[in-house]
Each structure stands twice: as C-alpha cells, then as structure tokens.
Amino acid sequence: MVEVLYFAWVRERIGVPRETVETSARTVADLVTELRARDPRYDAAFADTSALRVALDQDLSGFDAPLEGVREVAFFPPMTGG
Amino acid sequence: MVEVLYFAWVRERIGVPRETVETSARTVADLVTELRARDPRYDAAFADTSALRVALDQDLSGFDAPLEGVREVAFFPPMTGG
C-alpha cells in the first residue's frame, strides 16, 4: 500500500490529487506500468515519463528507484518555482 | 593654470586638499615631475605613480595624457568604494 500524489497537469489529467494504491511494484517504473494499465487517463498522464519527475517520501528520486519501504510517491512535471 | 586636487593619503602627505598651480606642463607626467621638484612632501607622495590614479576634469585618465585645455587635475590612490 502506497500513497500516490499528483501535482499540476498530472493531477489535472488523472483527476485526483492523491489516492491510496494497492501495489506490489518493485520500482517506480513498475508502479507506472501498473497505473497506465488502469485507465486511459493514467495512460495519457504517464505517456512520456521523461517529462515527469518523481519524489519518494518527499525526496526527488528516479523512475528506477525501488519502492520498498516507501510510503508516499509523488508524480509531477518539472518544477517552476522562484 | 590648473586646479590640482589631492585625496586620501595623497592629500595627507602633501598637506593640502587642493591648490592652483601655475604650469606649462604638457602631460600629467610632466606636471608630476614639476611638483616633485617643489618639496620633499610632493616627492614622497609621487614616488610611486603606479600606486596612484589621476582624473582630468573628473574623468579617470593616464599619466601620459596631455594637459591642454584641462582645468582640474586630481591625484589619488586606487579607489575603495562600495
């Protein structure tokens, strides 16, 4: 079980800001594959992961990172602060 | 006739902030030579012109610059503003 958060246009495409996901995915990439299979909205949001960033427990990470022990996964576009 | 100004330690060594000088010097360097011959205070102040800067009519200039038409010559150490 992992809490999955979406921000900016990823949130808008998927339609929810966060959800609890039942998964046994080993890596972020595996989780993305599972999500894309769920519904066309997810498929569209994750079509190009090079345009996305991921944070694990609020630290920036990579799509090949393991999910073991992670409670919170967030997907979002490149940041535009400042 | 030219107005000569001194700042910072140049002023302190020479002992006056400004004076009117009767000169027919063609260049700043010529003027420096005339001043050094006046008095040991001037000789000491101008001993190392590489440690000095000069402004002609309030624009930074060089020691080889001509004095023709110049009304105000200022000598001072490198600036330390900011």
Added chain:
Amino acid sequence: MKIAVQTEPFDFAAETASFGTGGNNVGAVVTFTGIVRDDSGDLEALELEHYPGMTERAIAKITEEAMTRWELADALVIHRHGRLAVGEPIMMVATAARHRVAAFEAAEFLMDYLKSRAPFWKKEHMRSGTAWVAAKDADEDALKRW
C-alpha cells in the same frame, strides 16, 4: 535562518529591517524579490501550486547548503503559493555574508535551486485561457554552475 511557505503577502521592509544585523561580521546583504510579470499583456493572475511538506523540506535543504557553502551569517526564503495578481511579489530570498561575492553567489544559488528543485508549479490564468508554465532548459542548465 528563516523559511516560510505561505499564501499571504510578505512584508519586505519588515523582513529586511533586522536581517543580517546583530553581529559585527556582516559586510554584505543581498535580496532578491520575484514578482508576477505580464509579458503578453493577457495575464489575469498566476496560480502557484505546491507540495505541502516536501516544499518546506526542499527549501530547508537548499538553504542549509547555502549557509554552509558560503559561510552565511543568515539566510531567508519566503515563497508564496495560491493565486497572485500581476505585480504581486511571489517570493524573496535574502543572504548576509562578510563579503559581497559570497552574498551574491548564495542568493543566485538559492534562486537557481528554488526554480528547479522546490516543488512549485505555476499556472497562468489568461483572458484567453489557462496554461501551465513549462520549465526552461536554461533554468535546469543554471544548476550546473554550482
């Protein structure tokens, strides 16, 4: 060191009034203020979304790094989120150091990292519609300097 993430406006004058004072070793204070700009003449407002929790964490990490690397006497980051009108301040940083080069570099470092590593996303509300602001390659490239 002060970090704040908030919707309400900040008081630049109050924030800078005593910033960097208190010791005898501060010779240089630099501030940066980011303001909502309207390049197109079509902008109604800028909306900033952020990631509560991670935002504070990311800014603290960046600011602590700047404090150490440039031996700052003090550092301040305030970043707003929510809906902001044209002309409104979005954020500010301030750095206090012994020398000017350190104060400038630390402020630029903070800005470069806040741009691309703090979880904020800008959406433009224009009369003609809305659009998420795309990240610029130049902003990502700016990080390589550090």
Added chain:
Amino acid sequence: MKIAVQTEPFDFAAETASFGTGGNNVGAVVTFTGIVRDDSGDLEALELEHYPGMTERAIAKITEEAMTRWELADALVIHRHGRLAVGEPIMMVATAARHRVAAFEAAEFLMDYLKSRAPFWKKEHMRSGTAWVAAKDADEDALKRW
C-alpha cells in the same frame, strides 16, 4: 534611475517600497547593501572620503551603462561618505529587470564598478590608530568579467 551621494543614513525600506513597480514587466528586483564590518574587533569607525562632483558623475555613468546593457526597468545607487560606525549601512544598489539573471548581473556589475571606479576612499579608525584601506587586486580583477 536614482543616484544619491550623502552623509546621512538612507531608509532601505522607503527606497525599496516602490522600487521597480509601476510597470507590468518587472519580474525580478535585486538589492545589495554594504555594511561597515569589523574583522579585527578593533574598529571604531570607517571614514569615507570622496571627490564631490566626480563621484556623482562616475556613478551616473556606471548606472546608465547598467540600465542599457541589462535593459533594466530601474536602477538605484545610494552611497554615503563621512564617518560611519560598525554595523552602519555604507551604500545600497537596487536593480529591476524582467528576469533574475539580468537583475543579479546588473547589481554585481554596479558593485564591481563602484568598488574600483567611483572615487571613494575608506580609512579605518581603530583603537590602535588609523589606516587607509588598500585596494584589493581581486576587486580590480572582478572588472574583467564585464
């Protein structure tokens, strides 16, 4: 554009309150404040001598160059002279531009040029005596960047 050379303190809050506002094209404001620092623990005051007339002229020239080169919306330079105590602000600059890089670069350019090209000379009054501050090679070298 505002330039002031004065003995009295300046009001940073008042100077920055409306600086850079008025248009919709300012996205970045940078300020720098220089403060009397006491590295030795022996400083009683800093005395700044200047060249009235040339000072204003030199600062205006430098500031106009910055305005043009970085397409600034506004620029401000205030520089004090006379006797200043430890902790007192010596001078400030402010720059307003569309983007952060221009605002930062213009402020650094102004500082680098004010350091070595505006006719000010600093004298340290220490408990142990007085000494003129020597110009640093690093400050002269900083000009090469521009």
